[in-house]
Amino acid sequence: MKFYVRTYGCQMNVADSNEMGRHLKAHGLVETQDPEEASILLVNTCTVRQHAEDRAFSEIGRLKRWKAGHAGRKVVVTGCAAERTKEYLEDRFPFVDLVVGAKSIEDFGLMAQRLLERRETDEELDYAHPSVGDKVAAFVTIMRGCNYSCTYCIVPYVRGREIYHSLDQILGETADRVREGAREITLLGQTVNSYRHGQYRFADLLQAVAQVEGVERVRFISPHPYYMTDRVIEKMATVPEVCESLHLPVQSGSNTMLKAMARNYTREQYVSLIGKMRGAMPEMTVSTDIIVGFPGETDDDFRRTLSMVEELQFDWGFIFKYSTREGTPAANLECLPQELIEERHQRCLELIDRIALEKRSALLGTMQEVLVEEENFGRTRTNYKVHIQGQFQPGEHVRVRITNAQRATLQGESDDGNFTFQNFRQENRGRAGARS
Numbered sequence: 001m002k003f004y005v006r007t008y009g010c011q012m013n014v015a016d017s018n019e020m021g022r023h024l025k026a027h028g029l030v031e032t033q034d035p036e037e038a039s040i041l042l043v044n045t046c047t048v049r050q051h052a053e054d055r056a057f058s059e060i061g062r063l064k065r066w067k068a069g070h071a072g073r074k075v076v077v078t079g080c081a082a083e084r085t086k087e088y089l090e091d092r093f094p095f096v097d098l099v100v101g102a103k104s105i106e107d108f109g110l111m112a113q114r115l116l117e118r119r120e121t122d123e124e125l126d127y128a129h130p131s132v133g134d135k136v137a138a139f140v141t142i143m144r145g146c147n148y149s150c151t152y153c154i155v156p157y158v159r160g161r162e163i164y165h166s167l168d169q170i171l172g173e174t175a176d177r178v179r180e181g182a183r184e185i186t187l188l189g190q191t192v193n194s195y196r197h198g199q200y201r202f203a204d205l206l207q208a209v210a211q212v213e214g215v216e217r218v219r220f221i222s223p224h225p226y227y228m229t230d231r232v233i234e235k236m237a238t239v240p241e242v243c244e245s246l247h248l249p250v251q252s253g254s255n256t257m258l259k260a261m262a263r264n265y266t267r268e269q270y271v272s273l274i275g276k277m278r279g280a281m282p283e284m285t286v287s288t289d290i291i292v293g294f295p296g297e298t299d300d301d302f303r304r305t306l307s308m309v310e311e312l313q314f315d316w317g318f319i320f321k322y323s324t325r326e327g328t329p330a331a332n333l334e335c336l337p338q339e340l341i342e343e344r345h346q347r348c349l350e351l352i353d354r355i356a357l358e359k360r361s362a363l364l365g366t367m368q369e370v371l372v373e374e375e376n377f378g379r380t381r382t383n384y385k386v387h388i389q390g391q392f393q394p395g396e397h398v399r400v401r402i403t404n405a406q407r408a409t410l411q412g413e414s415d416d417g418n419f420t421f422q423n424f425r426q427e428n429r430g431r432a433g434a435r436s
């Protein structure tokens with residue numbers, strides 16, 4: 001019996017899909033990339049913006065035919081949109097066999113068991129069973145939910161308040177992923193660096209995960225500026241396994257907007273934090289999320305966002321058009337005209353892309369340490385994607401000279417010679433220094 005998973009949305013959803021997949025595998029199911037072969041089709045939905053939800057719903061609509069194609073086929077809908085619209089989904093798509101909201105992902109094992117009408121005892125529900133054949137770069141969810149209430153954001157409503165896995169659970173999960181072939185671990189949480197469990201904070205966790213036998217790289221997404229403490233920065237700068245890349249959502253460059261969004265920091269605080277971190281790790285890449293067209297955003301507010309992008313020279317970024325989410329505080333505010341939002345989105349994208357290209361171009365000719373994920377594809381420590389000429393083993397570290405930096409995925413060729421974490425940083429430190 002085979003299952004097929006379609007995932008919408010963020011990396012947290014990807015990790016949840018993997019986790020649900022492991023539960024199904026524990027029941028003897030095999031994953032397939034072809035929906036036609038599958039008996040169970042799982043749609044993991046996103047609701048962070050209306051567009052994401054619309055796409056998931058039209059996909060679910062199409063599954064009626066898929067289900068009718070073979071007797072016994074089952075459709076499972078999970079994730080954030082499922083949490084938000086459970087009753088509506090059940091009404092509109094009565095052929096769906098199981099709806100599992102984002103808050104109930106951890107109970108998925110039991111639900112899957114019921115769906116499959118099999119019984120096993122002593123099931124460990126905290127994490128799904130390990131399986132073989134996972135990727136070189138694996139995710140480990142360290143916490144769920146969010147205690148913030150950014151005024152545009154639906155996440156706290158659909159995922160609930162923060163709950164944390166214990167350090168032991170996280171280390172166990174990390175070891176499982178390593179046994180399955182992972183070399184790089186990305187720690188996941190909605191505000192990942194607000195992690196706390198017993199006496200442990202996020203900085204302790206970074207260090208502990210890095211020390212798990214077989215872990216060669218550690219990353220994390222998405223941190224919140226408020227919890228980017230000196231201890232976290234110190235661990236990033238000194239623990240060799242922790243990669244020098246940072247995805248730190250800023251959302252806006254205007255203090256008025258940051259306040260209206262309830263982000264809990266000012267532009268100046270954000271800028272100074274990035275300055276401090278670049279001081280500690282000059283080669284660090286910084287990417288961000290920006291929302292344009294939040295209600296009340298004036299031309300002046302928007303210009304501040306553009307000027308901040310110029311000032312901070314992000315390596316890349318994701319620009320989102322504000323999308324009203326019912327039930328959030330901002331949903332009561334008057335929206336800007338859609339054309340204005342579109343225009344700002346376009347201008348901001350152009351700026352981000354121009355800077356990103358300049359940053360990538362500076363990598364031309366540099367030597368990078370690439371961890372191979374698939375035969376000729378991998379990523380640098382700084383999280384650039386690279387196509388390497390030739391064929392390599394997943395999990396291999398390849399010393400790569402960058403030969404083309406025009407596209408978001410760089411191209412490079414392997415270059416013989418040993419390298420260590422220290423000399424990688426030194427080799428590129430000269431260049432990073434020269435750039436800034």
Ligand code: 5AD
Nearest residue numbers: 152153249289290291320321322323
């Ligand atoms: N509208 C537009 N973008 C949003 N994001 C979250 N909620 C909304 C919304 N209502 C963006 C934020 C966040 C990213 C994951 O999605 O930039 O960092």
Ligand code: SF4
Nearest residue numbers: 146148150153155190
């Ligand atoms: Fe949403 Fe804000 Fe929580 Fe991020 S920190 S998930 S944007 S409420």
